[in-house]
Amino acid sequence: MKLDAKIPEGRLEDKWRNYQVKSQLINPANKKKLSVIVVGSGLAGAGAASTLAELGYDIKCFCYQDSARRAHSVAAQGGINAAKNYQHDGDSVWRMFYDTLKGGDFRSREANTYRLAELSAPLIDHYVQQGVPFAREYGGTLVNRSFGGVQVQRTFYARGQTGQQLLMAAYSQLYKMVRAKKVEMFPRSEMLDLVVIDGKAKGIIVRDLVTGELKRYAADAVVLATGGYSRVFRLSTLAIGCNGSALWKAHKKGAFFGAPSFTQIHPTALPQSSEAQSKLTLMSESLRNDGRIWVPYQKEDTRRANDIPEAERDYYLERRYPSFGNLAPRDIASRAAKERIDAGFGVGRLKNAVYLDFKHAIERFGLETIKDRYGNLFKMYRKITGIDAYKEPMQISPAAHFSMGGLWVDYELMTTIPGLYAVGECNFSDHGANRLGANSLLQASVDGYFILPNTINNYLANEMKADHPTTDHPEFVKAAQEVKAIIDRVLAVNGTKTVDHFHRELGKVMWQECAMSRNKAGLVKAIAQIQGIRDAFWSDVKVTGDSSELNTELEKALRLADFIELGMLMCTDALERDESCGAHFREEFQTEEGEAVRVDEAYSYVSAWEYTNGDFKLHKEALEFEFVQPSVRSYK
């Protein structure tokens, strides 16, 4: 199968307009005869559901949480990028496009990335209109700050709660359409399979998480907006319920998986403190605007941070990357921290952290300014660690964070299954091998609000004539039976170990071999180990309770079963890519100074994996750079 990204013709600046001019339209009276299922209610899902409903489609929206307002977009703290050039500092759509493409180490499509930058400015207009209380100057205009990998100020923010505020806007817009009876909302509902009829996505199988009942829903198109899958590492910055199951089920039904191993490790999370830990709390990257990262020059230094004199502090990011300093991109900042920690310079009780210090910023700007900028983050830090970071440096450590990889989508955000779309973090499109800070809220929103509502019509226009699916179709019956069989199988094992036990095992392997740095031998070993974990899981897991009730253990078990298989694909993908690019750092491919070595001649493509009876087959979408020349990414 040849992968066609369906990139429109014309200059980069004209592509999106050229696409819209040519795409098919649907008469408003006909839109209400077409139904769309949206799985997920974060910025991408709620944005898509509410906007499609405004256009007149009949929408059903599903989320596993008790309310759409819990979606994990809520947790993004730092901000959202937009090429508004309000700071008059030389920003433009082109520069934002180039920063994003370069930040992703030239492993994303030019056309998609340009469109992301192009639609960023109207998105800020949109959110302001929806009542998002972005930070403002005294005169009433919007404020910006910087984020990693960028030398202009283009990040908009609402204290340290930007994601929450954007999600509240999206959620309230969603409920506006619930009230208008154009969206039917299904909270506490988890998609457990995709239904494909005659090669087209026509519905889903859902487990009602309260009653345990399996339900079938049919529609003319299905949109997945299910977020990232970094919980495959177990310890991550993600919400505990985040999972890859919807993606994985779609993958098994024929959707290709793009660049599964491209996973971002965030440099500024709180360090792990014990084996029982369930989650690593993220501290916003925005802290690197004013905070300076350092470790002592002396190994195993036992002095308190404040007792270590200035001359004995190694500000290693400023030393290695003088032009970007503490605002080096995430992949680079994480690897640099790992390098120092592995070399024995780590700080904290378990020697697994580095310092993030605000002493100089407080001296320069005053305590009040720092409180205004980051107050709630410092408060959160204190709640969790008991430490006052105004008085001594924070301790931070890298943690699994964002999935650049996801279902492969074309320019229309459609997967390789016609009628199945993937929006937001769950697709692979714009970020390449590394995402820049504050581009995640942006991509999720732009996908949901602006892009999908302008591309889905191109597909649905032809579905007008087709038969509308019904849930008694044999494919629905078959999918529901398969889901039931998996649930019964998990419950029947009745072994001796808990679901969390296997998740910890999987997490250890993934973190060791498929996170910040990878090598061939390690990945080969990891694949074998994960196969072992899979066999052990299916022969020795114990899940109590039954399937016809609210059963959180069963939910976890079903998600983990999919994570185990996804972990295998991630390692397979990382093993296949004999180069270092962005977050994918293969130890065999580095310079003497430890910088990544990209191999454009052989690997300038998006890997798109097809599921073939338990095995994975690689397809390649060659990346063609027509407008920019990929260069060696340097932040020195």
Added chain:
Amino acid sequence: MQVTFKIWRQEGPNDKGAIRAYEVDGLTEDMSFLEALDHLNELLVLKNEKVIAFEYDCREGICGQCGVFINGRAHGPLDNMTTCQLHMRSFKDGDTIVIEPWRAASFPVIKDLIVDRSAFDRIIEQGAFISAKTGTAPEANAIPIPKEVSDRAMDAAACIGCGACVATCKNSSAALFTSAKINHLNGLPQGRAEEHKRVAEMTFQMEIEGFGSCTFTGACEVECPEGISVINIAEMNARVTKAKFFG
């Protein structure tokens, strides 16, 4: 560290429910409170018992999904934080810790410690939005909003919808929740067009959901993880009066 958890167990909405005691060993001070419950659940699985159903998602204090009564206080012994932000270092070795679900008629128990807070969604549905369609927005800087106005809106908008305000209120009032949302939107120029309608409809929905009236004890602001002030309720009441005259 060893503690005794006394936990509310209730099979379903129609079950009577009761407190059961569990002695749990092997905890550490670094563990979060919810991790201690995870630990207990793993022990229960190994003893072939059903796990305790409790809610959480982000575990960093922002999604609002977690929330239980701990020793008689919403979200536990400390002020202004979520259950997921509570750590075992706030307890002593040998402590007995009583855990119950939110108690409010408008938040019926689904199972064990999980309650149904969909009443909040229905309040939001009644006007907690700005009726502008995607694609109709003017340039963002076209309407200047002074910093103080924007900051005040942000203070109110910080609500995470956890329901601690309702749970801790002797009247089970949702006034803090509802007022925070009203003041966020009505305080901004974009929200003005629908201000009176919003106030009238949201407060009406709050009443038909069965939430009690506010008698200004201020209990809610002590437990609110975002520290949202009761002044919001006074402001909402003023807006209700204003809506009656001008709405």
